Amino acid sequence: MxxxxxxxxxxxxxxxxxxLAVMVIYSFNDSRFSMAWKGFTLxxxxxxxxxxxxxxxxxxSLVIAVLAATCSSILGTLIAMALHRWRxxxxxxxxxxxxxxxxxxxxxxxxxxxxxxxxxxxxxxxWTLLMAHVTLCVPFVAITVFGRLHGFDPHVVEAARDxxxxxxEVFRHVVLPMIFPAVLAGWFLSFTLSVDDVIISFFTxxxxxxxxxxxxxxxxxxxxxxxxxxxxxxxxxxxxxxxTLSQRFLKEKQ
Amino acid sequence: MSSxxxxxRAVIIGAVGWMTVFAFVPNILVFLASFGTTxxxxxxxxxxxxxxxxxxxxxxxxxxxxxxxxLSGLVTAICLLTAYPFASILxxxxxxxxxxxxxxxxxxxxxxxxVRTYAMTAMLNSSGIVNNVLMSLGLIDAPLAMMYTPxxxxxxxxxxxxxxxxxxxxxxxxxLDRRYLEAARDxxxxxxRAFWRVVVPLTMPGIVSGCMLVFLPAIGMFYVxxxxxxxxxxxxxxxxxxxxxxxxDWPLGAAASVTLTALMGLMLLLYWKSAARLGxxxx
Numbered sequence: 001m002x003x004x005x006x007x008x009x010x011x012x013x014x015x016x017x018x019x020l021a022v023m024v025i026y027s028f029n030d031s032r033f034s035m036a037w038k039g040f041t042l043x044x045x046x047x048x049x050x051x052x053x054x055x056x057x058x059x060x061s062l063v064i065a066v067l068a069a070t071c072s073s074i075l076g077t078l079i080a081m082a083l084h085r086w087r088x089x090x091x092x093x094x095x096x097x098x099x100x101x102x103x104x105x106x107x108x109x110x111x112x113x114x115x116x117x118x119x120x121x122x123x124x125x126x127w128t129l130l131m132a133h134v135t136l137c138v139p140f141v142a143i144t145v146f147g148r149l150h151g152f153d154p155h156v157v158e159a160a161r162d163x164x165x166x167x168x169e170v171f172r173h174v175v176l177p178m179i180f181p182a183v184l185a186g187w188f189l190s191f192t193l194s195v196d197d198v199i200i201s202f203f204t205x206x207x208x209x210x211x212x213x214x215x216x217x218x219x220x221x222x223x224x225x226x227x228x229x230x231x232x233x234x235x236x237x238x239x240x241x242x243x244t245l246s247q248r249f250l251k252e253k254q
Numbered sequence: 255m256s257s258x259x260x261x262x263r264a265v266i267i268g269a270v271g272w273m274t275v276f277a278f279v280p281n282i283l284v285f286l287a288s289f290g291t292t293x294x295x296x297x298x299x300x301x302x303x304x305x306x307x308x309x310x311x312x313x314x315x316x317x318x319x320x321x322x323x324x325l326s327g328l329v330t331a332i333c334l335l336t337a338y339p340f341a342s343i344l345x346x347x348x349x350x351x352x353x354x355x356x357x358x359x360x361x362x363x364x365x366x367x368x369v370r371t372y373a374m375t376a377m378l379n380s381s382g383i384v385n386n387v388l389m390s391l392g393l394i395d396a397p398l399a400m401m402y403t404p405x406x407x408x409x410x411x412x413x414x415x416x417x418x419x420x421x422x423x424x425x426x427x428x429x430l431d432r433r434y435l436e437a438a439r440d441x442x443x444x445x446x447r448a449f450w451r452v453v454v455p456l457t458m459p460g461i462v463s464g465c466m467l468v469f470l471p472a473i474g475m476f477y478v479x480x481x482x483x484x485x486x487x488x489x490x491x492x493x494x495x496x497x498x499x500x501x502x503d504w505p506l507g508a509a510a511s512v513t514l515t516a517l518m519g520l521m522l523l524l525y526w527k528s529a530a531r532l533g534x535x536x537x
Contacts (some may be wrong), residue, residue, distance in 0.1 A: 005343050009355070012340045016362045016416065019373035022383055026376060056421070079269040088266050095274050101277055103466060103518060107474035107491050108511050111498055112280035115508070118297065119283055135276045166258040196366045198477055201490075213368055220372045220481055229376075232369040239365045247357055 020236055027229035044230035054215060054231070061212040063193055064126075068133035069190035075134065076190075077183050081175060083142075084149040085157070085167075095146075102139040109136060110203035117204065124206035132204035133194045135166025140193065141186035150174070159191035188246050191241075273444025281515070287508035297504040306509035315493075319513070325404065326472035329411045333419040333468045334461070336412075341423035347432070356424070363417035373479050374410045375401065376483070402484035410482040411472045418467040427453075458528040466521045473514060488495040490514060 027045070031038035048054065082088070083095055093174045101109070113132045114124075122128055160174045176183075205211060219228050260265055290298045344355050377383050380397040388394045400406055430453065438448040442494065454461070474491035484515060490510060497507025 009340060009343050012416075015413070016359070017414065018383075019337065019377050020362070020365070020370070023373040037292050075268075075272060078265050079272070082265045082269045086262060086266060088270075090270055094269065095275060097277055100518075100522065103470070103520065103522060105470045105474040105491075105514060107476070107494055108284075108515055108518075111285045111494060111511055113276070114498065115287060115504070116276075116280040124335055131276070132414065138272075138276075166261070168258070169260040171261070192364055196364075196368075198368050199474065202495070203313045213366065216366075216368055216372070217477055220368065220477075222374075228372065235366055240361055243361050243364050244357065246436060247353075247360070247397075249478050 008163050021027045023229050024233045024236065027226065028212055029226065044226040045081045045234075047227050048161075048230050048234075053210075054212075057210045057212045057215040060209060064129055064133055064211060064239070065194040067130055068137055068194045069126060069187045071130070072134045072141050072190045073183055075186045076138045077145050077176075077179070079138065079142045080145035080149060080179075080192040081171060083146060085175075098139040098142050101135075102143060106136075106197070106199035114203040123208075123230035124204060125208040126205075128250035129201060129205040129209060129211070133190075133197065136197060136200055137186075137193050140189050141183070144189065145179055146188045148179045152178055183205040185246075188242070192242070284508045284511055287505055289511045290504060292505060297502060298399065298508075306505045307513075307533075309506055310509050310513065318488055318493050319490060319510075321488070321491075322473055324451040325408060325411075325489065326469050329408055329415065329472045330410070330419075330469045332412050333416050334465060336463065337416060337419040337423050338461075341420050342427050344424050345427040346421075359417050359420050361425075363421060367414045367475070368477055368481075370414050371410050371481050373465060374406075374413055374482060378406055378409070392421065396474050404483065407479050407483040407489075411477045414475070415468045415472060418471070419464040422459065422460045422467065424460075426457040430456055456532070459525065459532060460467045462521070462525045462528050466518075466525060469521070470514075470518055473517075 027205070028040050028042070029037055030041035030043070079094070079098070083091060110132070113128075113135060117124060117128045156178075157170055157174055160170050196213065198217055201211050201214055202217075205214070216228065216231065219225060219231075284299070287298045287306070291301045291303060291304050291305070293299045310319065344359070347355055359475060375382070379385070380399065380401070380402040382400075384400065385394070385397040389397065434452050434456065435448055438452045439445070442453065473489060474494075476489055476491035479489045479492050482501050494507045494510045495504045495516075497510065
């Protein structure tokens with residue numbers, strides 16, 4: 001029974017990792033058209049970094065991800081605190097909506113924002129994409145932070161209030177330091193969501209502002225290419241490093 | 255005290271205002287658009303017609319809708335059946351090993367799904383790994399045409415979405431108090447009966463949220479169908495995208511999107527019901 005379990009687990013891992021491993025290996029293959037191994041090369045990586053429009057799209061993705069993660073961390077934290085600290089009309093509706101938004105399929109979010117931007121006649125590009133990514137990320141931050149706030153002793157806040165702290169001081173000096181790990185986790189989550197997103201970007205950006213996933217999408221549709229293998233290998237490497245670092249970071253926090 | 259009230263009011267107004275503009279208004283607009291008509295000048299002319307929903311129900315559109323639901327259902331079932339035993343193995347592993355095993359699931363979870371879809375093409379291609387292995391083993395003489403089939407789309411969706419099923423199931427199984435299981439066994443339940451009557455109900459919220467995280471994206475991830483299915487296999491996501499970007503029939507696309515939202519609502523109700531039931535039984 002034990003070995004059976006181990007074999008099963010290995011098979012699932014094989015399924016998850018084999019395609020990625022194959023792609024990484026082929027990104028070093030010295031052949032453009034065949035899948036047969038023709039020797040080791042770094043040409044595809046060199047080509048990749050020489051491709052200025054591709055690098056530009058990567059830079060755009062990075063800028064959007066950093067901005068979207070920062071904006072949604074701030075917004076999401078404030079929303080979570082409002083939901084936790086204060087009673088106000090529509091509080092319940094907002095809490096439920098955040099959960100529904102988190103579960104919504106990307107395509108539903110994407111087209112609803114497209115309709116909004118069209119109704120406001122905003123040109124699709126940097127700003128609309130940023131707003132769309134913030135919309136995608138805020139619920140994730142708000143729910144992460146809200147969960148963290150829930151675990152806290154409310155007496156700490158009451159004590160600060162009794163000692164004369166105003167709402168802003170309470171937030172700045174009592175609440176924020178307590179929830180900071182959750183805010184940071186929310187930032188990383190948002191960053192990854194933004195970098196990974198294909199569907200929402202597809203509807204909410206225009207030709208003036210191309211991002212990496214959409215660029216990969218148009219390359220991938222044309223079939224297998226060694227440069228794409230190399231690009232994907234780099235993205236996998238970044239994910240592995242980021243995930244491992246964040247796991248370690250979270251463990252230290254505990 | 256007045257700056258006090260100001261901060262509180264500003265945050266609440268900001269939160270409610272933001273949610274209104276980016277969550278409520280866009281969805282209301284799509285909902286309204288689904289009752290509209292198109293014209294040559296505008297994508298949407300306001301109207302109050304059920305024609306778009308009626309069109310969704312006509313032969314060709316209904317085939318796409320049901321075909322997409324069937325495909326997603328199949329993917330969800332495969333993911334659930336694969337992930338449940340796997341997650342329970344993970345939940346039972348010893349602590350240091352478990353963290354590494356979990357990390358190995360989290361990495362594909364966070365890897366760009368387009369990258370993972372693309373990785374699948376290298377496997378299924380006529381000159382790809384699967385065909386090469388099968389041919390060198392002498393099992394087949396000519397490469398199998400695996401790309402651009404519904405099977406490839408099912409495999410690709412399963413591949414990209416499997417971690418989304420594993421993680422909620424793992425969370426539910428890890429929280430499971432094993433003493434309930436022991437109690438059931440002591441009271442004479444067979445392992446099979448104990449599993450169905452104790453483990454499954456206690457992990458139901460995990461099962462439902464895992465299914466939701468697989469089923470709903472599997473309807474919408476049009477790029478998986480584009481890359482692996484070619485023009486043949488069509489998801490509701492492809493249909494919605496085409497209505498908005500190619501055919502420019504926004505009301506019909508909006509109606510399809512509202513249908514998808516309604517489906518999500520139904521699944522959320524199921525989730526809340528199962529979680530509430532668990533909470534009630536526990537207290």
